[in-house]
Amino acid sequence: MFSPIGEILDKRDGELREKLMAVKDNAGDLDALAAEAAAIISAARADATAAIKAAKAETDAQCNEKVAKAKAKLDGELKVALKALDEQKQTAMTSLEATADTLAKEIEEKILPA
DSSP states (O other): OOHHHHHHHHHHHHHHHHHHHHHHHHHHHHHHHHHHHHHHHHHHHHHHHHHHHHHHHHHHHHHHHHHHHHHHHHHHHHHHHHHHHHHHHHHHHHHHHHHHHHHHHHHHHHHSOO
16 A cells, blocks of 8 residues: 555655765766866966066066167267267367467557557
């Protein structure tokens, strides 16, 4: 009399055990997938950090090169400007000496008549 109910309960119990075992198996798979995801994320972070460092190093090198070129250009322009100023100074001194000699002669002629 209870055998059909017992069969149903046994069948249901077997199905529940199978589902429970499947869930336990899935938990192991989920742990493995979570560990794999963590490893992938860690590797991606390391790659991103390396790429950022490489880009920064390249940018720094380019900036240093541009600064060095600009400094060299400015140093050259400064050297040319200083040379031009020195030449102007020499020209002015020569002109001033000539003017001073002329004035000295004029003063001498006015003060000491011949």
